[in-house]
Amino acid sequence: MTTAVPQQFRRRKTLQNASLLEGPMMLLQSIRGLSSNRSLLWAACIPLALFGLGVFTLSAKAADLPDLNAAFLANNLWLLIATILVIFMNAGFAMVEAGMCRQKNAVNILAKNLFVFALAVTAYWFVGFSLMYGDAIIPGLLYYGKGGALGFFFDPAVTAEMIEGASLVPTVDFLFQAAFAGTAATIVSGLVAERIKFGEFVLFALVLTAVIYPIAGSWEWNGGWLNSVGSKEFIDFAGSSIVHSVGAWAGLVGAVLLGPRIGKFVNGKTQAIPGHNMSIATLGALILWIGWYGFNPGSQLAMDQWVPYVAVTTTLGAAGGAIAATVYSTLVSKKPDLTMIINGILAGLVSVTAGCGNLDMVGAWVAGAVGGILVVISVAALDSFGIDDPVGAFSVHGTCGVWGTVVIGLWGKDIQGDGSPLGLIVGGGIEQLGIQALGAGAYAIWTIVTCFIAWQIIGSIFGGIRVTEEEETEGLDIGEHGMEAYPDFAITSN
Template sequence: MRRISIPLVIAILSLACPLLGWAEDAPPTAADVQTHLNYVWTLVAAALVFFMQAGFACVEAGFTRAKNAVNIMMKNLMDFAVGSIAFWAIGFGLMFGASAGGWIGTSGFFLSDFTPGEDPWVLAFWMFQVVFAATAATIVSGAMAERTKFTSYLIYSAFISAFIYPIVGSWAWGGLYHGGGWLEKLGFIDFAGSTVVHSVGGWSALAGAIALGPRIGKYDSKGRPRAIPGHNLPLAAIGVFILWLGWFGFNPGSTTAGNKDIAMIFVNTNLAAAAGCVSALITIWTIAKKPDLSMALNGALAGLVAITAPCNNVAPGSAVIIGAIGGILVVWSVLLIDRIGIDDPVGAVSVHAVNGVWGTLAAAIFEIKGFSIHQLGVQALGCAATFIWTFSTVYILFRVLKATVGLRVTPEEEIEGLDVGEHGESAYPDFTMVSGHGTTDIFGNKTSKPMMSPAAKEANVTG
């Protein structure tokens, strides 16, 4: 049988299509191709950032005890579900609506800027921004782990996505869509959110940890901290790998354009993470005489947070320095925060608040075009304004919740575990054993109501 050549088939179809009435589409222009590429890249990046929710869930669950794993997963799930609705209804408009004096958006609520049949860019842009909002909200989960009422957490999660995060975002990023915030007009640099996303989440985590107080048994009678090991460090490590991958959407995706600029951002992001991991390992190895996995994992995250603001305006060599300093900072910050009586089970404040500030300042210090003291001042102003707004409003919110619906579970529920007390289920139902002292899981966690110990009775765990 004779073969029919492909060029011959193409020629025949080219002649037949007009005769059959098939209209041939006009060839796309270069501008059309670039526009479509921008949509695809922005939405793929949004998907990568969404996957970071899984990373946060794994990190937080791994760094905490088995009896609270369901609660951790539920909070990370609801951060995105509740946050998506809150950001659609209110947050996006406050952040990117027509600005009132550069302070707050006043239009675009419920995606009202989109009209079917018109250019749908606002939909792609909203999708990319909502995953950022969810990231800011979910940072708080780890710092408040193992002792927070689920109902109160849901209220907070909605509040940060609807109001707290969007207002800071409007100051720094309002001009990305229309308008322009007051920090943005001063020249504030925060390309992908060391301050706007991570410091907001970190300062909120600090407010929550202070309002809650430490977990039962975290400090002895003399106020010295005790280690409360997480139940699954391999799970935490998988979470960090997922977050590292997701950051390749977080930072390069902030271009919202598929162009060659993303190459350097990819490289800077990776180098800073690697340097943070190595420097944190060396630091804790020097202090504790052991290469601690949890600190190395947080070092990688610290490097990622630190490079988020300056990822597009520093050279790769500077990215290594920024990440390395971030890794050192996170180790010393975790140790300091622990010793001053603030219980942060996963190191969220150290990773996101401390290194969010460092990364924002580094954007001026290592600016590829040259250092400017004025720019450093603008960066410091942005950090200070974000701290004042976020910490004060979130702390007030937590105090109101504490006085009304309650912020903390009962001591009995905390000892038993939030999985049973708050959700009525266990993350590991097949790994339990029954003894004369009640039901205990494989990790030694009580799964039936225990007697209160004298130490627990004396602990200040009301609210």
């Protein structure tokens, strides 16, 4: 015989004896009312419980992996540091572009440079990384799949083989490559500055970093067709063509479609439109120079004896570019031009980016010096063609990107191998020069064609990519963002 227990005397289920499914809801109910000190105590235990669960999960996974060795830790730590330096280059690009443009467009430029990196990382994470480093779909031309759902994203799992082989973990590898994708998109910003709609620009940046840049990059950095066109491989160590010229060609197409800024060309004559803050532009150039030590030495993809060597050739290239651009621009204009010193440094850096691991120290300095002269000539040439490049972005990244790629075929060497000559001038024959020229040309054609299509589609959908004449005259800060960079100072000129 059993006796029914009255409802009021039935034992109430508490959090202590609740199941895993019942506990969270009971805890939320108790927190909502904050009925007792005990509920508060349980609430305070949530972070501790989650931390314990995370440690348990991490320990369970770590138990399947061997002990971390010094080479594995050094390689991954170095690449993480290099990645941070490359990401910090976005600040340099923003400051150079904003400083060399007018005050009334400063907010727009800063917003573009800041926001585009967030877009680039997202697009590259979603599909770009998969297209660039996935499995071959069309061997040599198209790749896809990095272990994520339906081929998107990527698998971040760390394996025992990675640790034992001192390889890069997938997450560090992704971050480094995503930073490069962001750089390509940022270069476009300088070429289309002061006259492009904000929304249309960011849409183009998405297309560039999700599809156009990754497919181009796979041709060299994922064993694509450029590595099998002859007995020698195409060389682009850190991206003079893959990153810099692709970004420059993409921006050039946009600049041509946009047309020049109001007042840039009057009666067939080029009119100077001075930047509003050369101090900021100079600081930006120095930030970029420092960031390049992540860009080039980081592309060694390991911490070994060649990292400092690549850092030195990078430095010498920048020095040669600065000196040559300053001397040549002084001879031309009779006075040293700070904008040419800035662009000379950047030109020298781009000029050795492809060959920083394949040029000796003298060759790196000379390559940078030639790049410094080329950037001055290129800026004047674009003006003569009626193309408005407000900050000289194409001259730095496009002209010198092509030069930096081709110079390996002139005096490059197998520095990290047996030291044998690769370039024509040093006795390596003409084949390497032909392969380098072919690669530079292929990247130019691919980017021009695909970006022309992308710009045209975006423009047709949204009624053009250029702001109105009234908005351009007033300034994009007000028209596009409704704010000013320096609200406490009166704008003294357009």
